[in-house]
Amino acid sequence: MANEGIHREWASRIRGHEESGHLVESVVEILDCAALCFTEMGFQGTSIDDVARRLGATKGRIYHYFRSKTDLFFEVHREGMTRLMDAVTAAMDAGGTGREKLQRMVEAHALTMMQNVAYEAVVVQGVHLHRLSATTPEQRVILNELMDVRHQFEQLFVQVFHEGQADGSVRETADTSLAVKGILGAVNWMAIWYRPRADESPETQKAMAVEVAGLQIKGVT
């Protein structure tokens, strides 16, 4: 699903320019490498040279698709948000009571954080960057656009929270805004502490996501 996101996005940009399967693969490789570099060294500490070296490619190959390091950073951020959005909307669309939907949405959020830890750490870096005034006007335009997506993401949880309060599955007295921000914070903080163990199975990750979500959902029901 994640790669479909990139495919959709890039196919519309490069139509007619190049054989699309190969291009998408190249772009995904670059984004994967860039996500790792930004996660390990931060936006300030990473150069296009670092990404190229890690990729075992020339800088030219990266500049073929991205104008600048900032462009690359924002594209990783955008892809990280797309993966979160896709996972959470799929969980939301599967129906049930507000509580059931919320539980699945938080599980999907947590699991996506674990499966895409480098991309999602960049998303969290971007959120921090957005808080700072030391950005250029051009960066600010893109950051605002990315923060709009983030706001839409939060609103999905608010909406389902209200559904749950209406159908009686979520505690009516819970403060929606504080509850949703608390839930999202608990999961987003995984970008700080979570790193997959070498022998970690998908089942272990799934069980962790269920536990993380269960703790949060119990708090609001």
Place this chain on the structure above:
Amino acid sequence: MANEGIHREWASRIRGHEESGHLVESVVEILDCAALCFTEMGFQGTSIDDVARRLGATKGRIYHYFRSKTDLFFEVHREGMTRLMDAVTAAMDAGGTGREKLQRMVEAHALTMMQNVAYEAVVVQGVHLHRLSATTPEQRVILNELMDVRHQFEQLFVQVFHEGQADGSVRETADTSLAVKGILGAVNWMAIWYRPRADESPETQKAMAVEVAGLQIKGVT
């Protein structure tokens, strides 16, 4: 209590050099200004010039107490952690069941975040910085020391969580590590979204802290 922390710390460093009341006041002023600059512009985006300008003082006044911007950043971080530690240990020492202590500790954590939002935003920046490899060996030594304090902070919650499981006030089946990291994440994330409203009263802040803590504690009981 917060200023007592600084007083204790600095009094031991400057004993005999200067009239201590005045010195402490100067240092607090510098740290307050630096906390605001780092919060608004980030570590990379802030210079000693920025802090001096905001303070309406010369750079010399800052260099009288701090060797470098990095020193200043770490001192703000250290002070932010001291305030968190003082508040949470006081809440912990007041006794009660594990659940009661945990509720008060999370309230104290949340309230301290709100009352010292600039300092605590710098603490969160420091945690992020620690994740990055693009730090100098000297910075790394100090960051490791600061992260030790952070680890001790987390361990207080782990300890009381276990007390609660032993006395039956905290759910025995809850995963301690995931639960504590979730709780701390939910509160730490306030550094991202919380900014005090102009007319916000101490009572409103206290009520928010109680609600934030209640949501988290309900999840583990």
